[in-house]
Amino acid sequence: ELKVEQNPLFLSMQEGKNYTIYCNYSTTSDRLYWYRQDPGKSLESLFVLLSNGAVKQEGRLMASLDTKARLSTLHITAAVHDLSATYFCAVPQGAQKLVFGQGTRLTINP
Amino acid sequence: GAVVSQHPSWVICKSGTSVKIECRSLDFQATTMFWYRQFPKQSLMLMATSNEGSKATYEQGVEKDKFLINHASLTLSTLTVTSAHPEDSSFYICSALSLPTNEKLFFGSGTQLSVL
Numbered sequence: 169e170l171k172v173e174q175n176p177l178f179l180s181m182q183e184g185k186n187y188t189i190y191c192n193y194s195t196t197s198d199r200l201y202w203y204r205q206d207p208g209k210s211l212e213s214l215f216v217l218l219s220n221g222a223v224k225q226e227g228r229l230m231a232s233l234d235t236k237a238r239l240s241t242l243h244i245t246a247a248v249h250d251l252s253a254t255y256f257c258a259v260p261q262g263a264q265k266l267v268f269g270q271g272t273r274l275t276i277n278p
Numbered sequence: 279g280a281v282v283s284q285h286p287s288w289v290i291c292k293s294g295t296s297v298k299i300e301c302r303s304l305d306f307q308a309t310t311m312f313w314y315r316q317f318p319k320q321s322l323m324l325m326a327t328s329n330e331g332s333k334a335t336y337e338q339g340v341e342k343d344k345f346l347i348n349h350a351s352l353t354l355s356t357l358t359v360t361s362a363h364p365e366d367s368s369f370y371i372c373s374a375l376s377l378p379t380n381e382k383l384f385f386g387s388g389t390q391l392s393v394l
Contacts, residue, residue, distance in 0.1 A: 210388040
């Protein structure tokens with residue numbers, strides 16, 4: 169059974185600082201997804217990582233995938249308040265189903 | 279980008295009534311749609327996979343007679359919560375796989391269901 173675990177689950181940080189969210193998964197997969205969720209809202213797609221060594225960047229967020237280590241990271245550079253949200257990673261199980269991590273609730277303080 | 283429309287955004291109903299939630303892919307065809315539920319401050323849990331023209335596949339522990347799923351066309355799937363009870367109160371989110379690549383999953387805006 170595929171398990172997806174995120175670390176940390178809660179993160180409070182100051183504006184301007186850097187930090188990394190980790191996503192580990194238990195079975196082989198060559199793709200991984202990152203999503204953002206604001207309170208009371210649905211999921212916004214951030215990154216689709218499709219191969220080992222994939223790295224994608226959008227603004228202050230950068231995601232990478234190491235399929236051998238079964239690990240993905242979401243790195244936040246010089247955090248700003250607008251990035252406060254809950255971030256989920258998700259890994260496909262079989263052809264279509266996605267299994268989500270527990271989510272990381274990120275709070276960025278001025 | 280592709281858009282998935284989910285309706286209604288929120289609904290309040292009395293215990294024992296049924297509620298229907300619609301999920302439409304607006305600018306693409308989706309042979310497969312997924313229904314998730316999310317309790318407050320928790321992750322998304324897959325309830326069922328809905329395939330156009332066939333019966334839905336339910337995850338373990340999800341009552342198929344309580345959560346009726348219909349995927350009658352390539353752009354519409356519906357979830358009906360029958361005889362709703364307060365414990366069914368949750369945030370329900372649909373998603374759809376886009377053809378032809380089936381690589382990206384697009385999410386609806388979600389439906390907050392509150393059962394009194």
